[in-house]
Amino acid sequence: MSVIDEVLAANEAYARTHELRRLTPRPERKLAVLTCMDTRLQIVTLGLKGADAHIIRNAGGIVTDDSLRSLLISHYLLGTEEFMVINHTDCGLMLTTDDDLRKRIQNQAGTAAIAPAFFYAFRDVQENVRQQLQKLRTHPWIPKKVTVRGFVYDVASGRLSEVQPN
Ligand SMILES: [Zn+2]
Numbered sequence: 120m121s122v123i124d125e126v127l128a129a130n131e132a133y134a135r136t137h138e139l140r141r142l143t144p145r146p147e148r149k150l151a152v153l154t155c156m157d158t159r160l161q162i163v164t165l166g167l168k169g170a171d172a173h174i175i176r177n178a179g180g181i182v183t184d185d186s187l188r189s190l191l192i193s194h195y196l197l198g199t200e201e202f203m204v205i206n207h208t209d210c211g212l213m214l215t216t217d218d219d220l221r222k223r224i225q226n227q228a229g230t231a232a233i234a235p236a237f238f239y240a241f242r243d244v245q246e247n248v249r250q251q252l253q254k255l256r257t258h259p260w261i262p263k264k265v266t267v268r269g270f271v272y273d274v275a276s277g278r279l280s281e282v283q284p285n
Contacts, residue, residue: 139169144197146172151193153251154205155180159274173199179212179247180205181239182254191260200265204251205279207272212240244271248282 120128150172154160162174173193175186182190182204193199215223220238225231241247248269255267269282 142170146170146193146197146199148172149198149200150203151175151190151199151201152203152205153180153182153186153190154203154272155207155210157207157210157274160205160207160272164272164277165279173197179210179239179241180207180251181247182251183237183239187254187258190255194261194265202255202261202265202267204248204255204267204269205272206244206248206251206270207274208244209274210241210244212238213242213244216240245282249285252282252284 148171156176252269270279
């Protein structure tokens with residue numbers, strides 16, 4: 120049985136009670152979190168429950184065209200008022216470069232292909248968070264009344280620390 124088959128079986132069991140039926144699509148605590156897909160960072164590490172916030176995840180926790188799209192929809196359609204950007208220590212994107220990733224994937228796949236324009240590899244996690252904050256704070260469609268704050272999550276200590284502007 121593949122993991123996907125296991126998930127299907129678990130869903131079948133869940134659907135018998137479907138406890139989340141009464142939730143609305145609007146996050147109860149009006150928060151949107153943009154963070155990395157890393158397994159060590161989960162809503163429980165933020166003291167959140169599933170209905171509290173939108174959790175938007177990608178490799179790195181990067182403001183890309185698509186995560187920006189989600190944040191805009193989160194605010195304008197679904198009422199979130201605070202954005203939290205979280206990157207973390209020991210991120211896989213700190214161990215490589217865009218060039219290296221492109222070569223490595225091409226070698227393993229054995230073929231060239233249309234590739235993502237950027238993998239958004241980075242070296243300095245604090246600086247990377249600052250860049251994401253800058254992209255959001257300067258965006259003309261993100262109103263000043265939306266709080267935008269950035270953090271680094273330390274996977275060793277389990278603590279968040281806020282990134283201050285330079
Ligand atoms: Zn990561």
